[in-house]
Amino acid sequence: MSARGPSEYRAVIFDKDGTLFDFGATWEAWASGLLWQLAEQEAERAAFLGKLIGYDYLNQRFSPDSVAIAGTPFEIVQALSPEFPNMSDRELLQVLNAEAVSAPMREAVPLAALLHRLKSVGLKLGVATNDAEEPALAHLDAVGVRAFFDFIAGSDSGFGAKPEPGQLYAFCDQVGIATEHTVMVGDSTHDLVAGRAAGMATVAVLTGMADAEQLIPYADVVIPDIGHLPDWMGLTPLEG
Template identity: 30%
Template sequence: MPSNEINKLSNIQLVQFDLDGTLLDSLPQLWQAVNIMLNQLGFAQVTAEVVQLWIGNGADKLVERALTDALGQTPSEREQQAARSGFDAAYDSVAEHKIVLYPGVLDTLSQLNALGKTLALVTNKPYRFVPAILASAGIDGYFSHVLGGDSLAQKKPDPAPLLHVCQTLNIAPEHSIMVGDSENDVLAAKAAGMRVVGLTYGYNYGRNIADSKPDWVLDNIQGLLDLLKS
């Protein structure tokens, strides 16, 4: 790594993380909730592989994509609202069940904490679900600030959530880095003027995260420690 890159990374004070597909594999719970919703509406169930391609833009988009697939057309506002209500109730019943952190997540968060880094979470998942999920996963104590997809008027790929975290924690964007698994994370970070790490194992609509051109591409989140220890 060039010396100028090392110097930039040595100034990183704040690490902002995505949640689904980055820290935890939430596909099983989202898949269950989508199928419960579809079943209640009289539609056929779908595979986990299909649902995985729908994840990433928040609950409204997930529900819209599921309904569009079932109906063969974009749902009406009434259909969308009814389905979203059903999804929320279904997800409430399964969101905290058998949560699985990706390999190396707990160790990475712990070591970053030990290095004195400030950690934050920025997810497009509705905030109402987030605290209980973090607590069930045993990682709620690591984050100085947590934003959900409905915490602000904008969500990723808009840079507003990332910039809001920086402002709240009084840390300049150039001293922050974003870590995520989808192009939403990359686009938001670049628009916010911060560096970004793309992880290869999450939910990026079936596309290679490298295509979004993050500053670094990692197969394992623990590689973040090597970057920030440089």
């Protein structure tokens, strides 16, 4: 699908991790810190726990099928919880979310400049993440871009999680724009499947862990990063 042009697109909803933020640079550091903490500073146990969530602790790399890439925090908890019989799922989730709040966020592109450009032509903007809402808000605050968004939802915000389209429908309901005039931008098949289920245009970016070959079947276009989005949408450059 080619871009319809700015007159037909009135809203954009972004995934967070791997889309607004570079996935590897952000979450590989988080995983190492989390596993080191949970393993009580025992490297062998940290490596074992890493295998449970698809993370190579020694080389600090996620496997392509890691539950942490597109899954929710609760799915990560489910993978780890058998190893922590003295902790409830709620307690383990609190540890994950607390560590996530302080994750070192690496912007995929300079976000403030990009989001300003999108807002300058009247687009409504949203975030739909499978991360929890509290860390998501903290991450957007950390780089000073939360105010650009009209809608922010995590997997625990009451709208479900991707690949189901509940978050995307909620965004469109809140901003009063039909899904066919909305673009879903993401780095995983979960994002793109949700977008198509909602009847949105789907744009894939390569700042996550999936490659173009994996994303092409679900995307109207694949671009290197979100910095290429304005050109694809046919937006004119800002003057000055």
